[in-house]
Amino acid sequence: MTRKREIQSSVKDESLIEKRRAQMIRGAVMLFKEKGFHRTTTREIAKAAGFSIGTLYEYIRTKEDVLYLVCDSIYDEVHARLNRLDSESGSLSVLATAVGHYFMLVDEMQDEFVVMYQESKSLPKDALRYVLTKELEMMAIFSRLLKECVVNGDLTMTEREVELMSHHLFVQGQMWAFRRWALRDFTIGEYIELQTKFLLQGMAGKSQFKQEVE
Incomplete structure (x- = not known):
């Protein structure tokens, strides 16, 4: 697991640091979404x-530090919700639960997701690598659950198929944030229900499809 990027602070009280940085994240996300990273000033972030x-x-040294904080806030929430499933062996039921938890998180943090992906290009290369590595670590949770479904016989998939499906599951969650403007007629509950149905039916029906093609 990638260590969190260390962001220097002259304050020693950890609880106060956490509180102030959470305030920064909320204010910055609103501004970055409205104005973009480059047109937002640190003074505006402070005011917000x-x-x-x-x-x-x-609490921070540069404006880029705020993007790190946004990234880490998403990463921490994904792990907090999905790591609760770590003690359970992979099954289609557990996988469906993980999808639901993740999609619900995207709904709650959709502004953060949009900002992270729209504005991460503003980071220098080493910082961008940090953000992308964090995303791969979040996606690895789905990869683990899929592999365990294969081991216990719930799914029949190759390693390459598991890898691609892990990306697919992750991106389908993000679609709720990026396509929210076009999905106004759907509730998050309907979205989770239908996407889970499509995903599980697609994976379960893959073997039959392959046999028919051959």
Whole structure:
């Protein structure tokens, strides 16, 4: 697991750091979505967060630090929700539960997801690599569950198919954030139900399709 990128702070109180940075994330996400990363100033972030520019620089050093915080906030929430399933062996039921947890998180943090992917291009290469590695680690949770479904006989998939399906599951969740404007007639509950149905039916029917083609 990739270590969190260390963001320097002159404040020693960890609980206060967490509180202030959560305020920064909320304010910055709103501004980045509205104006974009480059057109948003640190002074505007401080104002949106509810404190002075001087206070802001007690908790971060650069505007790019805020994007790291957005990335880590998503990463932490994905792991907090899906790691609860770590003690359970992979099964179609557990996989469906994981999909539901992840899609619900995207619904709750859709602005953060949109900002992270739209604005991460503003980061230098090493920082972008950090963000992308974090995403792969989140996706690996689905990869593990799929592999365990294969081991217990719930699914018949090759390693390459598992790898691609892991990406597919992850991106289908993100679609709720990026295509929300076109999916206004759907509730998140309907979206989860239908996507889970499509995904599980597609994976279960893959073997039959392959046999018919051959």
